[in-house]
Every structure is written in structure tokens, then in C-alpha cells.
Amino acid sequence: MPNTVDIKRAVVLLSGGLDSATVLAMARDAGCECHCLSVDYGQRHRCELEAARRVAAQFGAASHRTVSVDLRAIGGSALTAEIDVPKHRDERVMQADIPVTYVPARNMVFLSIAVGMAEVVGAGDVYVGVNAVDYSGYPDCRPEFIEAFARAAALGTKAGVEGEGVGIRMPLVELSKAEIIRAGTGLGVDYGLTVSCYDPDGEGLACGSCDSCVLRRRGFEAAGVDDPTRYRQGAM
Amino acid sequence: MPNTVDIKRAVVLLSGGLDSATVLAMARDAGCECHCLSVDYGQRHRCELEAARRVAAQFGAASHRTVSVDLRAIGGSALTAEIDVPKHRDERVMQADIPVTYVPARNMVFLSIAVGMAEVVGAGDVYVGVNAVDYSGYPDCRPEFIEAFARAAALGTKAGVEGEGVGIRMPLVELSKAEIIRAGTGLGVDYGLTVSCYDPDGEGLACGSCDSCVLRRRGFEAAGVDDPTRYRQGAM
Numbered sequence: 234m235p236n237t238v239d240i241k242r243a244v245v246l247l248s249g250g251l252d253s254a255t256v257l258a259m260a261r262d263a264g265c266e267c268h269c270l271s272v273d274y275g276q277r278h279r280c281e282l283e284a285a286r287r288v289a290a291q292f293g294a295a296s297h298r299t300v301s302v303d304l305r306a307i308g309g310s311a312l313t314a315e316i317d318v319p320k321h322r323d324e325r326v327m328q329a330d331i332p333v334t335y336v337p338a339r340n341m342v343f344l345s346i347a348v349g350m351a352e353v354v355g356a357g358d359v360y361v362g363v364n365a366v367d368y369s370g371y372p373d374c375r376p377e378f379i380e381a382f383a384r385a386a387a388l389g390t391k392a393g394v395e396g397e398g399v400g401i402r403m404p405l406v407e408l409s410k411a412e413i414i415r416a417g418t419g420l421g422v423d424y425g426l427t428v429s430c431y432d433p434d435g436e437g438l439a440c441g442s443c444d445s446c447v448l449r450r451r452g453f454e455a456a457g458v459d460d461p462t463r464y465r466q467g468a469m
Numbered sequence: 470m471p472n473t474v475d476i477k478r479a480v481v482l483l484s485g486g487l488d489s490a491t492v493l494a495m496a497r498d499a500g501c502e503c504h505c506l507s508v509d510y511g512q513r514h515r516c517e518l519e520a521a522r523r524v525a526a527q528f529g530a531a532s533h534r535t536v537s538v539d540l541r542a543i544g545g546s547a548l549t550a551e552i553d554v555p556k557h558r559d560e561r562v563m564q565a566d567i568p569v570t571y572v573p574a575r576n577m578v579f580l581s582i583a584v585g586m587a588e589v590v591g592a593g594d595v596y597v598g599v600n601a602v603d604y605s606g607y608p609d610c611r612p613e614f615i616e617a618f619a620r621a622a623a624l625g626t627k628a629g630v631e632g633e634g635v636g637i638r639m640p641l642v643e644l645s646k647a648e649i650i651r652a653g654t655g656l657g658v659d660y661g662l663t664v665s666c667y668d669p670d671g672e673g674l675a676c677g678s679c680d681s682c683v684l685r686r687r688g689f690e691a692a693g694v695d696d697p698t699r700y701r702q703g704a705m
Contacts, residue, residue, distance in 0.1 A: 298542050298543065299542070300538070300539055300540075300542045300543065301537060301538070301539045301542075302536070302537070302538045302539075302578075302582070303536055303537045303538075304536075304582075304585070306534050306535070306536045306537075307534065307536065307582065307585050307586040307589050308589055309585070309588060309589035331627045331630065331631065335627055336585075337584075337585035337586070337588040337589055337626065337627065338581045338582065338584045338585025338588065338622075338625070338626060339585070340625065341581035341584065341585070341621070341622065341625050341626075342538075342578060342581040342582055342585070345574045345577035345578040345581050346538070346540075346543065346574065346578055348573075348574045348577065349540070349543050349545070349572075349573035349574025349575070349577070349578070350543040350573070352545060352573040352574065353543050353544055353545035353573055372624065372625050372626055372627060372629065372630045373625040373626070375624065375625075377624050378621060378624040378625035381617070381620050381621035381624050381625075382621040382625065384617050384620075384621070385577070385614060385617035385618040385620070385621045386574075386577065388608065388611065388613050388614040388617050389574070389576060389577050389608050389609040389611075389614035389617075389618065390573065390574060390577075390608055390609070391567045391571055391573065391608060393608065394567065394608045395567065
């Protein structure tokens with residue numbers, strides 16, 4: 234499916250969380266035909282894959298694929314191995330080091346698959362919801378990594394060698410969580426469909442105290458937007 | 470498992486083919502404790518995963534993991550979708566364009582997982598059997614891609630940010646197939662254990678006429694080494 238002048242296609246990495254739902258809304262708002270990609274990497278918080286399906290459906294994505302990559306086979310993270318997810322951490326502590334919820338090479342794997350899918354569907358851009366403000370502890374969320382990855386992708390793909398290549402867009406990179414929530418709310422994102430918690434229960438209810446829940450909750454407070462997150466009883 | 474002064478660990482990408490078996494022998498010869506990584510990406514030539522197990526066992530690899538990544542979900546290649554594998558092609562034709570056996574973003578995905586595994590096992594290097602002589606048609610086998618990828622990996626990993634990073638070694642990149650075969654033979658590689666064919670039959674017997682078989686067969690001829698490949702009846 235080659236690109237035509239009339240159709241601007243994009244691959245959107247959609248985790249089912251707050252950030253990537255906002256990115257999908259932004260890509261659609263930019264006029265893209267959106268092909269969503271979710272990755273089942275053996276994450277403990279698998280209900281986010283269900284959330285991704287709900288979000289893709291809400292925005293009328295042109296397609297939605299879930300690719301399985303068993304990162305449990307390499308382990309090394311609280312999200313893929315039997316390592317406890319940290320709770321009730323102060324934001325300054327979160328940003329001081331690389332947390333155990335870092336999944337080795339995760340964004341590199343996700344972006345690689347997304348670039349391959351962009352080649353196949355004829356998309357000129359991959360949209361990814363990395364953010365360097367709230368998650369500065371993750372090396373693979375920094376813009377300098379994404380920019381270096383984009384240079385590698387231009388050299389290592391058919392699209393880069395023979396065509397116009399695949400760009401990597403990261404519209405959230407400089408936004409705070411509150412700014413992301415305000416932007417998404419303005420674009421009609423229903424955050425009640427999304428799941429951000431690293432340690433949800435069997436019904437997908439959020440714990441309220443992992444790093445991701447803490448940042449999300451404070452983001453809604455700072456944005457002055459009602460928090461639609463379904464927390465489990467006794468959370469926080 | 471942090472690195473110590475005494476143990477030099479490496480992750481070796483092991484497909485089960487001729488090139489990666491040679492790379493494993495070279496990494497072991499360089500004194501590395503070798504942790505092998507094979508990727509089940511839904512390839513049609515799945516018997517190469519069995520071959521990888523045999524090769525890892527022959528060389529006494531410290532560990533061998535097979536990670537599943539379902540690249541069939543994105544398709545776009547003769548190796549992962551219902552597209553015919555080309556046969557009886559002249560080498561000049563092979564090198565003139567990017568063949569349909571190119572798998573979008575495959576090496577990027579493999580290297581990403583390998584870098585993640587290197588972080589987990591405490592390996593300082595990833596060894597990969599890319600070769601720019603015989604397969605110059607594949608953009609993701611070119612040294613400029615690998616070097617750009619290594620720069621991205623240094624920025625996007627915990628090992629790169631906090632430690633000494635993960636190097637990407639490509640000892641075959643400037644060698645002809647005959648030179649690879651001579652080097653591996655000198656290091657004790659049993660090429661009878663390996664499978665290179667893109668289109669083997671159910672018993673793993675080689676077709677003799679896909680690009681990979683053609684290059685392999687000519688390599689043995691040029692090296693003056695007996696070809697131990699098991700071809701199927703009537704092949705060539």
C-alpha cells in the first residue's frame with residue numbers, strides 16, 4: 234500500500250494507557266489514517282491490551298494489530314518478572330534513578346516493530362507517547378534516544394533506503410502530565426477507557442500507589458479534570 | 470549478574486545458519502562466555518531454530534534463549550507471509566535491489582532484544598553475523614545501520630546510561646562467504662548442523678536454489694571445503 238498524496242498514514246503505538254490514547258487523538262487530529270500497534274510483551278498489567286482495543290475502537294482506527302514479543306524470556310524488570318512494583322514513591326525519588334519498572338530495551342523493540350509495520354502499511358510516520366518530563370528515569374523515553382533511533386531506522390529499512398523513510402513523532406515529549414490530560418480532553422479522549430497502573434488487580438482496577446498511578450492522579454488534579462480512573466477498594 | 474574482570478560475557482544472535490554459527494565460534498575464540506539468543510519470528514524456515522539449538526550445544530553456550538516475536542502479524546516478506554521465495558537468481562540480480570525475503574525491521578527487532586538480554590545477563594557485547602558482501606541487498610545488514618543502531622542503544626538503555634554500554638560486534642561484515650566458511654572450519658564449526666535455506670522441506674532439507682542456498686553452495690566451492698548441506702532430492 235504505497236502512500237498517496239491524499240492519504241497520510243501513521244502507525245500509532247498504543248499501550249492502552251493515558252499517554253498513548255492522547256497520541257492517537259493527536260495523530261487523528263493531524264489528519265492521519267491511524268494504524269494502531271499494541272505489543273503483548275508478557276506484561277503483568279495485561280488489561281492494558283484490552284484498554285488499547287477500546288481506545289482504538291473509540292477513535293475509529295483504520296486497523297489495530299497486537300504483536301506478541303515474549304520479553305519475559307529475558308526478564309530483568311518488575312513488569313515482566315517476579316520483582317515487586319514499587320509503591321508510594323515520591324516524584325523526586327522516581328526521577329533520581331532508573332526504576333525496576335524499566336524493561337530492558339522495551340521501547341527499542343516496540344519502535345522497531347512499529348517501523349516495520351509502517352513499511353508494510355505504507356505509513357510515513359510512527360507516533361509514540363514518550364515523555365521526558367514525568368518519566369525522566371527511563372532512558373528510552375528521552376528525545377535523544379528517539380532521534381538516534383530514527384537515524385538508525387532510516388539506514389536499516391527499505392523505506393529509508395528506497396523511499397522517504399519513516400519519521401518518529403513524539404508529540405508528548407515536552408508536556409507535563411497535566412498538559413497531556415488537558416490536550417487529550419480537548420480532543421475527546423475518554424480517559425475512563427485507559428489503564429495506566431503497573432499493578433492492577435484481576436478486574437483491571439488501579440492500585441493508586443505505583444509510580445504510574447501517582448503521576449496519573451496528580452496529573453488529573455493539576456489539570457483540574459475529573460479523574461475517571463477506577464481504583465480498587467482501599468487504594469491510595 | 471554484573472560483569473567481573475575475569476568473565477567477558479557476550480550475547481550471540483544465533484539463527485541456526487552458517488553465518489551465526491561462525492560468529493558463535495569467533496566469540497568463544499575471543500574468550501567470551503556466550504549467551505545465545507534465537508528469535509522465533511514466525512519464519513517459514515522454522516527448522517533453523519532446531520539448528521540453533523544444535524549449534525549452541527556443540528559450542529557449550531552458557532545459555533540459549535529463544536524469544537518469540539510474531540512478525541507474521543505485520544507480514545510484508547516472503548519469509549513471514551504467503552509470498553513465493555525467489556529461486557535460481559543470479560548474484561548480480563540478488564544485489565541489485567532489496568529482495569522480497571527482506572523482513573521489515575527484522576534485524577532492528579533482533580538487535581533490540583539482544584541488547585535488552587545483554588543488560589539482563591551483564592554482557593558487554595552483542596555479536597551479530599551481518600555481512601555486507603554477499604547480502605548487500607538488505608539495508609539492515611549494512612555496517613552504517615549497525616553503527617547507528619549502536620549509538621541509539623547507548624542512549625536508550627540502562628547499560629548505556631549508567632554503565633559501559635553494550636557494544637555491537639559484527640566480525641563477518643567484510644568477509645566473503647568463502648572466507649567465513651574457512652574461518653569457521655578452522656574454529657571447528659560443524660556446518661552440517663546448520664540450516665541456511667529460506668524454503669526447506671518438512672525434514673529440513675535444503676532447496677538448493679533460493680538466494681541463501683546459492684550463496685552458501687558457492688561459498689563452499691570457493692573455500693574448497695566439502696559442502697555438508699543436506700539437499701533434497703532433485704535440488705539444484
